[in-house]
Amino acid sequence: MPEQPATNLTTSDPATWVDAHGDILFRYAVKRVRDRETAEELVQETLLAALQNRDSFSGKSAEQTWFISILRNKIVDHIRKRARERDRFEPTPDETYFDAKFAKKGKWSDAPVGWSGSNLSPDELREFRAALDLCADKLPPALAHVFSLRELDQMDSDSICKVLSITPTNLWTRLHRMRITLRECLEVHWLGDAKTTPAAAKEGC
Amino acid sequence: MNLLKKIQFVLNVNCRQASQLLSDKSERPLAGYERAALRFHLFVCGPCRKYALFLLILRDVMMRISAEPNDAVHLSHESRSRIKATLEAHS
Numbered sequence: 001m002p003e004q005p006a007t008n009l010t011t012s013d014p015a016t017w018v019d020a021h022g023d024i025l026f027r028y029a030v031k032r033v034r035d036r037e038t039a040e041e042l043v044q045e046t047l048l049a050a051l052q053n054r055d056s057f058s059g060k061s062a063e064q065t066w067f068i069s070i071l072r073n074k075i076v077d078h079i080r081k082r083a084r085e086r087d088r089f090e091p092t093p094d095e096t097y098f099d100a101k102f103a104k105k106g107k108w109s110d111a112p113v114g115w116s117g118s119n120l121s122p123d124e125l126r127e128f129r130a131a132l133d134l135c136a137d138k139l140p141p142a143l144a145h146v147f148s149l150r151e152l153d154q155m156d157s158d159s160i161c162k163v164l165s166i167t168p169t170n171l172w173t174r175l176h177r178m179r180i181t182l183r184e185c186l187e188v189h190w191l192g193d194a195k196t197t198p199a200a201a202k203e204g205c
Numbered sequence: 206m207n208l209l210k211k212i213q214f215v216l217n218v219n220c221r222q223a224s225q226l227l228s229d230k231s232e233r234p235l236a237g238y239e240r241a242a243l244r245f246h247l248f249v250c251g252p253c254r255k256y257a258l259f260l261l262i263l264r265d266v267m268m269r270i271s272a273e274p275n276d277a278v279h280l281s282h283e284s285r286s287r288i289k290a291t292l293e294a295h296s
Contacts, residue, residue, distance in 0.1 A: 014292050015293070015296075017292065018280075018289045022288065023279050023280055026279070027278045040280065040281075040284040043280065044284075044288045044291055047288060047292055048292065048295060051292055051295055051296065101221075102219075102220060106220055106221035107221075108220050108252050108253075111220075111252035112252050112253075112256040112259060113252065114255070115255045115256075115258040115262065120265070125266065125269060128262075128266055132270075151267045152267065152271055153271075154267075154271070157232055157233070171232070172225075172233070173225075175232060176225050176228040176229070179228050179260060180224060180256075182263065183256065183259050183263075186259075
């Protein structure tokens with residue numbers, strides 16, 4: 001029988017974890033919770049949990065994949081807690097939010113313009129990403145949570161509803177709000193001057 | 206919803222409803238009359254076509270972003286040392 005490659009059933013030395021994986025875990029967390037301090041705490045909690053559960057590391061996946069799966073659970077827990085705290089203080093915003101975004105007869109108050117071709121070059125992608133970071137930071141918590149879970153992690157609707165304890169209809173409304181809010185912000189911060197071309201301004205429904 | 210209501214919806218759908226449908230499209234299967242309403246509205250409405258394009262771009266970028274690491278973000282030295290010390294204390 002051919003010899004099996006040696007599988008690593010134990011973790012590496014925990015003293016090396018921070019240097020080997022700290023930045024990767026931190027980036028993962030910061031992108032999702034949008035706060036450096038919280039992200040640092042989550043990384044620490046993750047590595048601590050990993051240390052305490054070293055025996056459960058099966059070696060089937062890479063060590064980093066294992067850390068990330070722990071971190072992912074910590075992030076979802078964090079969002080779940082935040083969502084509960086927030087809901088106690090501010091009631092879920094209702095449809096009136098949209099009243100400011102749409103004028104009479106449901107027309108856009110500030111119509112989308114300037115968006116064209118969806119094939120972004122690497123340079124454009126970098127700029128878009130910087131603008132998106134800025135705009136995502138500005139989202140109110142309820143929308144930031146759905147942005148993180150849905151757009152970044154592509155989590156399905158059912159799971160998100162459970163995490164946030166909301167109904168699907170409520171989730172869809174939030175996702176819609178999040179998307180139109182990002183659109184407005186990105187038109188200013190990414191499209192910038194391109195937006196105000198006379199040809200684009202004329203177009204209407 | 207009865208047939209007459211559905212036909213009315215298709216003919217009268219506005220930007221507010223159409224943009225909600227565009228967002229919902231990636232969350233749930235749309236009903237036949239909703240798809241018809243959306244198609245009809247997009248045919249006549251430039252701004253909503255732009256919005257549909259924005260949603261496509263956003264989705265595309267999100268896919269590419271989640272695959273690529275962002276190398277510019279690092280753990281600070283302080284937190285690095287703090288986490289190391291915490292791990293050491295619990296070893």
